[in-house]
Amino acid sequence: MNDQRPVVVIILILLVGLVLLTKLFSIQVLDDSFMKRAERNAIQRVVDHPYRGLIYDRNGKLLVYNNPIFDLMVVPKEFHVEDTARFLNLFGITKEHLIEKYTAAKKYSSVKPSPLIKQISTTDFAKMQDFLIDYPGLFIMTRSVRSYPEPIAAHALGYIGEINARQLERDSAHYYSQGDYVGLSGMERFYEDDLRGEKGVKYKMVNVRGIDKGPFKDGEYDTASVAGINLTSTIDRELQLYGEFLMQGKTGSVVAIEPKSGEILAMISAPFYDPNDLTGSEFGKTYTQLNKDPQKPLFNRPIMAMYPPGSIFKIVQSLIGLQDGILTPETTFACNKSLVACHNHPSPVNLFGAIRNSCNPYYHQAFRKMINREVSSNTFKDTEIGLNDWRDKVLKFGLGSRLGIDIVGEKGGDVPSSRLYDKFYGEGRWKYSTIYSLSIGQGELQVTPVQMANLAAIFANKGYYYTPHLIKSVDGDPSQIPAQYRVKNEVGVDAHHFDMVQDAMAEALYGTAARAIIKDLVIAGKTGTAQNPHGEDHSVFVAFAPKDDPKIAIAVYVENAGWGGRAAASTASLMIEKYIKGDITRPELQDYVLAGNFIY
Incomplete structure (x- = not known):
């Protein structure tokens, strides 16, 4: 028995050695996980x-x-x-x-x-x-x-x-x-x-x-x-640069569009900031400063600010009335200032004169005809039906919802429906006298500057628009831009109705925006004054040019600058001249805009 002990010990040692050698072979040859761990420490x-x-x-x-x-x-x-x-x-x-x-x-x-x-x-x-x-x-x-x-x-x-x-x-x-x-x-x-x-x-x-x-x-x-x-x-660098030059020290926005394509030529939100400041290691500090600035330079006014459109909206009212047959070019109303305030001009006026002179009482009476059509024996119900029908037509002009511009954060504005007034006043407890301020683009109507520029493009195109966008080509290929920017949107108004409207808009400059007139270049435009309960009214102007072959449509808002024929029209006129002619021939008008003394 004692003689077998060495043999047993040797066998055990051999078995243990074999197990260790097998494990070592497995680790070193078959299993590379340890090698990978070692490599990770050195790689x-x-x-x-x-x-x-x-x-x-x-x-x-x-x-x-x-x-x-x-x-x-x-x-x-x-x-x-x-x-x-x-x-x-x-x-x-x-x-x-x-x-x-x-x-x-x-x-x-x-x-x-x-x-x-x-x-x-x-x-x-x-x-x-x-x-x-x-x-x-x-x-x-x-x-x-x-x-x-x-x-x-x-x-x-x-x-x-x-x-x-x-x-x-x-x-x-x-x-x-x-x-x-x-x-x-x-x-x-x-x-x-x-x-x-x-x-x-x-x-x-x-x-x-x-x-x-x-x-x-x-x-x-x-x-x-x-x-x-x-x-x-789609941005034109020179036009953008010039627009920001004109808007320095002001609050507002400028949006310029190529009407036939929907391409945005310039998009200015004032006050603005130097984009180089939001780069590098100082990003966080600079962003905080800009975000706390009471002037809100980070706020993208062209797509986020909402204002009443003011008198610009009278063009939309005219076109809807013409298409529905409620208005004709010969439709005439007196400038009855007991209905709503107006400035002095000849009276009575037909539709051409109403656009040219921006007659508030005309649109008060015209809108009442459009809303109260006596389709119901109930006056309140009649107004409700008329308002909802009118609203459906207004929405086709790209108002009341987001257009779909290629920037996140766009607001849609608001075109009120009967539900809004039912909520405010109670169902069946409101009528035309409650909502007549809509006739001249005030009241509950809200639009963004990009929507206003799009309206100018619609007026230029005689009834259609392409969704405003900032992308012209992807990797040099124009066909690669998102498909929605190549879709033609019809507004539901026959093209021939725009002929008289365009002529009246061109003539309107001589009555309300003489500063916007450019020699040898016919501009069709419309001034507006957006009411502001917090201070001076906002100056508004939309236009397109040249009238007979539009290359640019533009909307300008200058906050707290008063009458549209001053700040907004002057700024738009200079931008149109810069884009079409390349040079500014009216330095005195440029000086006027830069000085910014619009309230007097």
Whole structure:
């Protein structure tokens, strides 16, 4: 028995050795998970962020390009600092910043990179790059921010910023990661999927000090980023620049459209801001300042501000009345100021004269005929039926709902229905005398400036419009713009009804907007004064030109500037001249607009 003990021990040792050798063979040869873990400790995965697509104006002039910036990344497990004061001085940060970012990075992952300093400028990067080798666990990730050769069109172009948690949750494609930049407003947001491009990734070997030792496996697993698609905007840079020049120091908006296409030539929201201020490391600070500014420079007035249209709406009333046969060019009413206030002009007037002289009593009486058609034996019910029928026709002019411009945040305005008055006064307890202010574009009517510019395009086109938009081509191909911007929208009024209306609008300038007249260029326009219960009324003007072959339709709102024939008409006239003729021949009118003394 004793003689067998050595044999048993040897067998046990051999069995244990065999098991260990088998396990070692499995670990080293068959199972590569340990090797992969080791590789992960020595390999850095660096995302290659693509350049966003560029944005050009309609004539190929650059509006938005990219500037490189740098993020200093840290891998907490490898990061070590002996002289903290020297580190803080070299990299230009505070101790509190270092502790905060390092703690957040460590909490996220001790072996994965996190940002330590974001959006380092080229100048600052040049100062610190030679010292990176002294600090293991640090490396640079290159990104880009937007830059603008001309500080214009901030509200139309929009801005980019760091993605937030809510946006990450909605990212079903899992394209974005925390810290990525994304379009937050304007075209940058609407066309984010086109502009953002495709990410790439690079794997590189690093030693224990974090020093780059070259690509992993000769870049076998690397993928290159793909730059975003370039977009051509409908904006005319020179017209936009001139419009912002005229609107400096004012509050309001200007929207100019090419009538035959719906392309927006200029979109100005005043006060405006320099889009370069919402880039780089000062983004958060600057955004907060702009957001707190009582003048609301971030508020996109062309698509968000809502005003009563005022006398501009009389053109819509005229066209609906003509189409329904309730009005004819010969329909005549007296300028009865006991019905509603009006300025002095010849009386009575036919429809042409009513448009030319902007006669309030005419439209009071005309609207009553349009609403109260005696289709019911009940006066209240008759008004309700007439109002709802009228509303349906007004909605076809692109009012009362969002047009669908390619910017997020557009408001739809309001065209009141019988339900609104039932809610206010009770069903069957209101009639024409309750709502007559609608006849002259006041009361509960609300429109946005882009809707007003679209009305001008409808008047120019004699009854149709294309949805206003800011995109002209995608990657040089006009056919790639969204399909809804190539759909012709008819408003339901026969083209021949517009002939007299256009003639009256051209003649109206001599009565209410003489400043807008341009030698050798016929403008058809209409002034308006939008009531403002909080101060001076708003000056409003819409127009198109040339009358017989329209190239531009425009709407101008200047808040608290009074009569439409002054501030708004003068501004619109100068913009029309700039676009069609290229030069300004009336410097005295330009000086008048720039001075801004419209109330006198």
